[in-house]
Amino acid sequence: MDALKEKILQSGKVIDNRLVKVDSFLNHQVDIELLNKIGKEFQKRFGNKNVTKILTLEASGIAIACITAQYFNVPVVFAKKHEANNLDKNRYETKVYSFTKDTLYNIKVAKEYLQPADKILIIDDFLAYGQAMAGLIDLVKQAGAEIAGIGIMIEKSFQKGREMIKDPDIQLESLAIIEAIQNGKITFNK
C-alpha cells in the first residue's frame, strides 16, 4: 500500500537494523486520515469474509482496529496486557514475549467477548517475530472461534513472524512489508 510505505519512509525513524519507530503517525501520535485509508484497504481484502468482530492487542493496535471496524460495522475487542483489579476472572489467557520491551506478558480476553460463532479478523500494527500474533491466534482458538483473517500494517519479513503462524489456511495480509533495514535505509519487498 503506497500511502503507508511513503509515510514510513518519510516519517519512520530508523533506530537500528531491526527497529523502525513509527511514533509520529501510529504508536504515539496517530494520523487518523492514514488509518482511514488503511481501514478501507483491509475492507477490500477481507470484506468477503463475514467478519463478526475485530480482535487486537492493547495499546498500539486499538487505533487501527477501531478505525478499521467502521468499514466492517463490527465491534472491536482488545486483548489486555496489564492486570486491572476489575478484569473478569472468567477469561482466556496466554503468554507473549515482547522483544521491544523485553517483558513476558500475560495477555487475556474475557470469555464473553469471544464466542464460538465469531469470525475474527485479527488486526495489529506490526508483525515482527510473531509472538503477539501467536498469542492472539491462541486466544481465538481457545474460544473455538474462526479466524477470518489477519491484517497487519507493517511486517518485518526478516524477523520471520509469518513462519510463527504456521497455518496456510489463514489469509494474512500485510500492507507494507519491510525486507531489510540497513545503514538507516528501509527496503520494502511489497
Add this chain to the structure above:
Amino acid sequence: MDALKEKILQSGKVIDNRLVKVDSFLNHQVDIELLNKIGKEFQKRFGNKNVTKILTLEASGIAIACITAQYFNVPVVFAKKHEANNLDKNRYETKVYSFTKDTLYNIKVAKEYLQPADKILIIDDFLAYGQAMAGLIDLVKQAGAEIAGIGIMIEKSFQKGREMIKDPDIQLESLAIIEAIQNGKITFNK
C-alpha cells in the same frame, strides 16, 4: 447524552458503590457505532474551539479519541503509561495515581508532539477522582500549549474529579454524569 446513558444502564456492570464496569462497550469490547455518536457530540460542543490536536491516555482513551478525531480532522496523541525501550527521552512527564489499579504511573508525551501553538482537546473515558486528568493537563501546560477543552464520556461526580481541575476557564463537558451508585442502581444528574 441519552444514547450513552441508556447504554450504561443496559450494559454497565455495577461492581460496588464506586465502580461501574463498561467493558462490554468501551474498556475491553468497543462499540464503534456508539463512539461515532459520541465523537459527533464532542464536535458539537467543541467544534468552535479551533482544536489542532486531541490528547488522551493509553489504553482506554485511544478508541474514543481516534473516532472523535475524525470529526475534527486532527491527529491524536496518546500519553504513555508504560515504559518502552524505544520511547523518546526528550519528553514531558508527570505522576498519576490510579485508584482502579492502585498504581502510581509516570505518564509521558514526547515533546515533539505537543507544541506551544497547539490547541488541545483532552478526551478521556472516565472522570473519577481526576488524577489522570490533572496529569494530562499538566503535560499540556509543560508544553506551553492551550487547552481548548476537556471532553469526558462518563463522569462520576461523587468522586469530585471536576474539583481537581480548578480552572473555571476550561470548558469541561461530560456526556454522562453519574451522581450516585447505590444498591446496584445508577443515578445520573445529567
